[in-house]
Amino acid sequence: MTPLARFSALVEQRLGLHFEKEQWRELELLLTDRSAKTGVEGYLTLLNSPSAQSEWKAIAERLTVNETYFLRHPTQLEALVTQVLPSFSRQTPHLRVLCAGCSTGEEPYSVALLSRERGLVDPARLRVLGIDVNSRVLSHARRACYSPWSLRAVPEGSRDRWFQRTPEGFVLRPHLRDQVTFEERNLLQEAPAFWAPGSFHAILFRNVVIYFPPEVTRKIVARMARSLVPGGYLFLGPSETLRGISDEFELLRTGDAFYYRLKTPASAAVPAPIGLPATPSQMDLPAVAPPPPPPPEGLDGVLQSLEAERYEEAWARLDAMPGASQPQGQLLRAVLHLNAGRFAEAERAGRQLLSMGATEASAHFLLGVCLEQSGDDAGARDRYAAAARADPTFALSHLRSGTLARRAGDVAEARVALRMAVSLLPHEKPLMLTLFGGGFGRHGLMQVGLRELQACMEVP
Ligand SMILES: C[S@@+](CC[C@H](N)C(=O)[O-])C[C@H]1O[C@@H](n2cnc3c(N)ncnc32)[C@H](O)[C@@H]1O
Numbered sequence: 001m002t003p004l005a006r007f008s009a010l011v012e013q014r015l016g017l018h019f020e021k022e023q024w025r026e027l028e029l030l031l032t033d034r035s036a037k038t039g040v041e042g043y044l045t046l047l048n049s050p051s052a053q054s055e056w057k058a059i060a061e062r063l064t065v066n067e068t069y070f071l072r073h074p075t076q077l078e079a080l081v082t083q084v085l086p087s088f089s090r091q092t093p094h095l096r097v098l099c100a101g102c103s104t105g106e107e108p109y110s111v112a113l114l115s116r117e118r119g120l121v122d123p124a125r126l127r128v129l130g131i132d133v134n135s136r137v138l139s140h141a142r143r144a145c146y147s148p149w150s151l152r153a154v155p156e157g158s159r160d161r162w163f164q165r166t167p168e169g170f171v172l173r174p175h176l177r178d179q180v181t182f183e184e185r186n187l188l189q190e191a192p193a194f195w196a197p198g199s200f201h202a203i204l205f206r207n208v209v210i211y212f213p214p215e216v217t218r219k220i221v222a223r224m225a226r227s228l229v230p231g232g233y234l235f236l237g238p239s240e241t242l243r244g245i246s247d248e249f250e251l252l253r254t255g256d257a258f259y260y261r262l263k264t265p266a267s268a269a270v271p272a273p274i275g276l277p278a279t280p281s282q283m284d285l286p287a288v289a290p291p292p293p294p295p296p297e298g299l300d301g302v303l304q305s306l307e308a309e310r311y312e313e314a315w316a317r318l319d320a321m322p323g324a325s326q327p328q329g330q331l332l333r334a335v336l337h338l339n340a341g342r343f344a345e346a347e348r349a350g351r352q353l354l355s356m357g358a359t360e361a362s363a364h365f366l367l368g369v370c371l372e373q374s375g376d377d378a379g380a381r382d383r384y385a386a387a388a389r390a391d392p393t394f395a396l397s398h399l400r401s402g403t404l405a406r407r408a409g410d411v412a413e414a415r416v417a418l419r420m421a422v423s424l425l426p427h428e429k430p431l432m433l434t435l436f437g438g439g440f441g442r443h444g445l446m447q448v449g450l451r452e453l454q455a456c457m458e459v460p
Helices: 003-015 021-034 040-047 050-063 074-087 106-118 135-143 156-162 214-227 265-269 298-307 311-320 327-339 343-356 360-373 377-390 395-407 411-427 430-436 442-457
Strands: 095-100 126-132 163-166 169-172 180-184 200-205 228-236 249-254 257-262
Touching: 003 021, 003 040, 003 050, 021 040, 021 050, 021 343, 040 050, 050 135, 074 095, 074 106, 074 200, 074 228, 074 249, 074 257, 095 106, 095 214, 106 126, 106 156, 106 180, 106 200, 126 135, 135 180, 156 163, 200 214, 214 228, 298 311, 298 327, 298 430, 311 327, 327 343, 327 360, 327 430, 343 360, 360 377, 360 395, 360 430, 377 395, 395 411, 395 430, 395 442, 411 442
Parallel strands: 095 126, 095 200, 126 180, 200 228
Antiparallel strands: 163 169, 228 257, 249 257
């Protein structure tokens, strides 16, 4: 085995993160960087030793993907705070929610925030715990200070109610912050005390398993199942599934939100058909709404599924779509990869689109998002600028250019781009908003643009 293959295997064994061969360049750069003092062989030996803990921390900080934002996948969060949590007996003193892979904290804080807004659970009863393997993101979570981009899905009224605007950013108000705690924890570690039976009423494990191979996910989900109260709930990301991973849960659906409930002995006897709403049984179950009508065929169907964040359905519709290999199909494929956080695949598809000489503005934009995710803001700005050159009316490219320019301190350039974005957004094509709006409508994006512009104006 080459040193790089050994490094990749160690990363998978220790952190669960699986890297395809095409993604090994990232590992190679990291290996070269970290082994500068010890040499590659010495470094690989060190990683196997018990004293390598701080080194693994550094690796986790470099390799984990931490994309998140407040009120992400809102229909699931609504189901959690309006149906799932209130369904537990009022005699239960504490409702414990775990966010596994909580990144910079937006997800656990969103649970606390939305629960207070809906008012169906006494805040004193709700305890939210966020865990993550990356200590850097946890420090951010504990600081609870966020950029406007992180709050892009939070309506203005809620933003004013729950955050204090400071020169550093939007700081979460203390009473909300106090409901949430954070712990550094690697999901691959057994930790029987942490995963003790009955520890949690609901677990959010969203947008994490996409980076794990199935056998790793299987082990973690089995541990989670043991740690839930009887009939407890598990939420995965909309593009993730327990199919082939666990049969200890049944699938529930409320409107567009899918989630799982641990089977009770009674419900296990009559398994709910996969993919269909499960039947509420004898417990205090959440009401399960009837399934929405099927989306239309072809491109419109894919877009409708995408807009509703039903990614699995979008993939299925895309595969069935005539002309799926044409540029438009390829573009949709790239956007679906992007939404699932598979940036290497999205980048590949974006480059392919460019080589097809079609949908140039979209392809550049897509590549810009991938670069931004990898922390290369300068490269991303170049891509957004190229997108704007290819289609000067593409509002979102001006919006991202402006945001990045402001972040880099180029206030004059940021103002020009953001003014352009704000003037073009009312006319932006609905297709572009669906593909690249990150789940936000015209109004939400307009708010982001105006806030960014206002922030530029505040700089002398
Ligand atoms: C894309 S973020 C998801 C954030 C949030 N759950 C959401 O849906 O917005 C994935 C998070 O999983 C964390 N993660 C990855 N591998 C992990 C592991 N082995 N143990 C704990 N956390 C892990 C990463 O550090 C990252 O912050």
